[in-house]
Amino acid sequence: MRTSPFLTGSAIALMALSGSFAGQDVWAATRHHAPVAQSAEASLDGDDDGQSPAGSNTAQADSGQQDVIIAVINGIPLTKRDVDNRGKLFALSTGLPISEDIMSRLRPQIVRQMIDERLRTQEILSRHINVTPEQIADAIKGIESRNGMPPNALRDRLAQDGVSLTTLIDQIRVQIGWTQVLRQELGGKARMTSQEIAQRQDALRKQEGRPEYFTSEIFVPVEDPRHTETELKFTQTIIEELRKGAPFPIVAAQFSQAQSALDGGSLGWVQEDSLDPEVVAIVRQMPEGAISNPIRVAGGYVIATVNGKRIIGHQPGTLLQMRQAFVPFTERLNPEQPTAQQRQALEKAVHITQTAHSCDELAAANKELGEVRPSNPGELQLERLNPQMQQILSTLPPGKPTRPLVSLDGIDILMICSKQTKNFADRTPSELADQLLNERVEQTARQLDRDLHRRAVIDIRSKS
DSSP states (O other), rough: OOTTTEEEEEEEGHHHHHSOOOOOOTHHHHHSSSSSOOOOHHHHHHHHHTTHHHHHHHHHHHHHHHEEEEETTEEEEEEHHHHHHHHHHHHHHHHOOHHHHHHHHHHHHHHHHHHHHHHHHHHHHHHTTOOOOOHHHHHHHHHHHTTTTTTTHHHHHHHHHOOOOOHHHHHHHHHHHHHHHHHHHHHGGGSOOOHHHHHHHHHHHTTTTTEEEEEEEEEEEETTTTTTHHHHHHHHHHHHHHHTOOHHHHHHHHOOOOOOOOTTHHHHHHHHEGGOOHHHHHHHTOOOOOBBBOEEEEEEEEEEEEEEEETTTBBBEEEEEEEEEEEEOSHHHHHHHOOOOHHHHHHHHHHHHHHSSSSHHEEEEHHHHTTTSOOOOOOOGGGOOOOOHHHHTOOOOOOOOOOOOOOSSEEEEEEEEEEEEEEETOHHHHHHHHHHHHHHHHHHHHHHHHHHHOOOOOOOOOOO
């Protein structure tokens, strides 16, 4: 079940969702693909880099082009620099190289998204909602913690790739503030009554035996139903990047205009009558993990992926409580030439497997290692892990550590604390309340977005 939309972070905070349950380093890909940009000072200093005064003038001209106003939203300008920085943030968060051709295809939709964010920001301010520096700092700390990064490493990582930290801060601020707007808008409707929960339980009992899907979406709204070429082109570009390996939760957080973007596009387990008929027709045929072609629905396009299928009321499985210890490498592993530190890390991991005989002891060992990855990865369903991990854990008795599991970034040791067989199709009242709330929030968000656009004065000067 997805989390409440009132518990949000930033787009890049969702990167933790795209890694393995053991906390895979999702920044690794960017180290090889993302270009390292020179600092502004270096690019303007002719003496240091051998540029002539003419080169300095060129840099100043480029800076001027960056300040070109693309749109004015209720008197607030949106510049080319703003749009390009968001594009760089997308490139960094997905870990994929973004060419100028792809960026040119993304820009119109980035412009539209940032216009929506400007309108949301103005609504946040009009309601006197204050997103504190502490809230933003906590969100950034959370990003760094979930990705095994030391304090302030995110700032350095963004600077290395030529992305202003302000770009990320602005996105975090809008997301946190917008959830507070929706909380105000819903008021008492944000609390589900016992009668509403009972009605949903009754509806599910009546649908028992029918299929339901664990699905995620990216929603791209269409501005003019008579002319959908730009949005279709953008949707096709996003699908190409997803099929190349861009993490779905990150792309959804960056570009989906549905409220589910705050949960990385996840809708959780949904029944067929909760989806658009056009989406149902596709997901019925999709294998798990596939990315759909653009699906035309009322108001725009949907990109869907299916992470699971089951029959309502029936999903037996095994629930695992786990602990882990992680021995990090100081540099990425070259299997042909391991460093002295990596050899020592392996010796330390072997020692842990020989001396840790309980989950508490393994957690204590992880704490001594700096707890680079959390000792408790949370409850896990065995059947939803990758086949290799299922094979390792399916026969592992509780209280016994795995052998050292070597990755490019370090060595994991896992231990099962308990196993429980349960029917995962059973919904608790709190899960049903979350589902009802998510549906209500989505309806409220779309209506409020439409109202903001209807009242706004938007002057589009350029989409490039």
